[in-house]
Amino acid sequence: MSSSTTAPGSSALTEAGPLSLCEREPHVPADRLVAEMVPPPRFDSVRFSTYIPDPNQPSQSEAVTVLEGFAAGLGGAHASGAGRRGFLGFGRARAPKTPAGPRGVYLDGGYGVGKTHLLASLWHATPAEPSRKAFGTFVELTNLVGALGFQQTVRTLSDHRLLCIDEFELDDPGDTVLVSTLLGKLVEAGVALAATSNTLPGKLGEGRFAAADFLREIQGLSAHFRTLRIDGEDYRHRGLPEAPAPFTDEQVTRAAYATEGASLDDFPRLLEHLAKVHPSRYGALTDGLGAVCLTDVRPVPDQSTALRLVVLADRLYDREVPVLASGLPFDRLFSEEMLNGGYRKKYFRAISRLTALARDAKGLVAP
Template sequence: MVDPRTGDGVGSLVGRTPQLGRDRIVAELVPSPRFADVSFGSYVPAPDQPSQARAVEVLQGLAERVRAGRAGEQGGSGLRRLLGGRPKAPAGAPGVYLDGGFGVGKTHLLASTWHAVPGPKAFGTFVEYTNLVGALGFAEAVRALSPMTLVAIDEFELDDPGDTVLMARLLRELVDAGVHLAATSNTLPGSLGEGRFAADDFLREIQAVGSHFEVARVDGEDYRHRGLPDPPAPLDDADLVTAARDAGPGAVLDDFGALTEHLARVHPSRYRALLDGVEAVFWRDVRPLADQNVALRTVVLADRMYDLSLPLAVSGAGLADLFTPEMLEGGYRKKYYRALSRLTSLARGTA
């Protein structure tokens, strides 16, 4: 959609209202294009970080259990297949949980695990799974995910009590159905929810989530910051419009305030579809985000932009000032720092 406020011939995200059916929501539970061809072999552990090589070994073990489980299922009796039953899962934890900082390759390893196992299988962010439940309902989401050999959950985090109870129930249902799990997070299972709500009141649910996983730590430095320059300085408005026009028909240019208002009217499960056909993103008159809800929606949009490797340029405030100091010290700080890391990478053109 072309927005006349941004200059003739330049598209805009504001005004787009994508609609998604059940089949597309489930079909999109695959690794993003940037991780379409990764493998365990393409992950290069840092020599001074032995936990990275150990994480590869743990996930390869999980992939072997998934493959063994599928082989046992295919070799089971006709009666068991007729009744829809599954053989007993091979010994070992039903899931692996990668804990580590930003940019150490956790998503690369998670996608490598997904690629290494037979289907049907699902890969998505934590938010995409909660959105799946919101779009389909809990029972239908369980039916959609229960046939999977593996459910991979990137950026696992419990942001509120509702998510805590929901994910505890969902994971229990999937494990009972014989589904293996793999997850990444920046928070150990026992610390999920800290700083966001009264996590002690939901200790049973948090412990239930943790019981499904073997934890593997992944240490290291954020690769997006290894020897790379600071994010580019913001452009002035005139140069931003010129750059957006020069970027071609796949560019979108939005007033940042109008864009954040529009995000409130689009369900986060549709943010990927919001970016259909987009090849470059331009934000005009960026200002620090003072509202937590607005900031969290912007984080989801940043994640979807990063999935698609969309170049980013801005005017107004710099990306480093997008989130207030209070936000960067609060309970959601890990989400905000991840978003800053990813947006900076997109602005550098090094995503």
Template sequence: MNFARLVDRRPELTPDEMVQAMTPPPRFESARFETYIPNPDEPSQAQAVRDCSGFVERVNAASAGGSWLRGIFGGKKKQAEGKRGLYLDGGFGVGKTHLLASLWHATEGLKSYGTFVEITNLVGALGFAETVRRLSEHRLLAIDEFELDDPGDTMLVTQLIAKLTDAGVHVAATSNTLPDKLGEGRFAAVDFLREIHAMSERFGVVRVDGPDYRHRGLPEAPPPTSDEELSRLAEATDGSTFDDFDALCGYLAGLHPSKYGRLVDDITAVHLSGVRAAPDQDVALRLVALADRLYDRAIPVRVSGEPLSALFTEEMLQGGYRKKYLRAISRLTALSRDLTRS
């Protein structure tokens, strides 16, 4: 059978397309503060909505007020409400991305939204100075899935945030790690503590607690199918793709993660045969990035082989990237359940 395959796609993005694409992904196009449903058992969630709404009001007021209000809000106030940065910290599945997208939608004027890897790739494509020039014209930069995975990214992002906030740009970010703990367990973060702490001083931290909403009261993910059944289901699903898991992992190694979103654009469902645990950390992190882009676009997933919960080894789940891997499992499980219900 001739199936459409992800490995046959050749996604490309020009620098201008990267800038134009800096908006919330399709799943969060309609996200608003009013549509965020706080868990009544977690008061921090309702408080986070209030804190984000207040931050937006300050962003819009500072922009409308020009240099006079910029001077007020750009001073050395240590209170969270005086800082140009808002940092949503909490576990996966508590709605941080929904809040970030809502914040972006409520901000007036020029603004940009991207994942951490999309931001770093933009700098790689445009150059640091040109990225600063373009984004300095914006009122807000929203960064989803903020993480520092290596020393180069640490230096790059801290410098970018410093330049943008000094230019009057407000920055909002989500992460599973407090800003002064970024990089812990992944590289020699002690060598970069000054840079990390300098960056964290620019953010007011808003905690969002609670269980993973994607699985509250819902059944477990469906078990893997047989290869034959997977092939039949892929053939019956218009606009879907069918790939061998190992072949896809090999293909992703040669594709920059910033292109993973374009890779799965316009796909209705993804079918993967022979799923097994990622053989090493590099492969695992690419799978995390792919899972995030599939989730952004609400693209269902069906597999054969091992269950999606077995994508990452116990050793990986106990290491420095634990939160990333758990988020990927949570999102992929939700996507596999979506396809079963459809």
């Protein structure tokens, strides 16, 4: 997202002053939740042809080839009709009453290897109208069920060719049973699935709750997918300089006033406010922002707060909103205990994305 700014160092400030995330409490109607199940702005123009595989990581090129075949295989009749294609579209088979074998692909790998780029490329490449394919994060999918109800969600998504689920994570047993049942219904209806995660499907929930107690549901989930492992390093930091050091409160405040569409908030107060807004609304929380300016960044106090911050970081990254901050650098947001726990991959992803957005924000401050 581009922003219109006053030249760094100028004394001219926007008349109205900056916005505040803490003053926003968006309410998102159910029809908007469905309509917005498309790739976010950052991934609106990505395609398989714009993905640049690391030549040292053959799994990346292999993933592109497999996904291109998967998209091509979704071009026939809807899978619940007369012409169900085999997995990845290789050949035709008569439509069985119960789908045999995986009906989807699961992209597993570390943060920053381009999984969301590939997932969005698959959505774009699938030959179907936008209303017949859906793209959303795991938390957005579970919120859709909360807004529409389970049966209506099944009816709404059952006529889709493809459902793409980004950031697939199981954080509690309730979500495990809910998503397992939902995806089972959609597969029966002939919907193809694609998902990304930092965790292999058989390992979802591990280290976060008593996954062994829900092994049947987790195994049921993994049976819907063929796993593609994507190796590599975080592309956001390949050959780039170190993350910029935090700025002073005065620099951040002046930049907020001088930048059109910027918000300005005290970081601890923002963390408190996030507890009042459902994470599925964090995208709406950032609507229209040209930049996010934060003062007094400090370590997050607990895991619940940390997980909410992860979702906000994801939505800001999706929408390409630069983040300017004072206080501690973003790589000190999470405690060592958090970074070594069951959610560590989420926290590392948030650090990676916030660091990239901090680089984007450097130009908002005078030298």
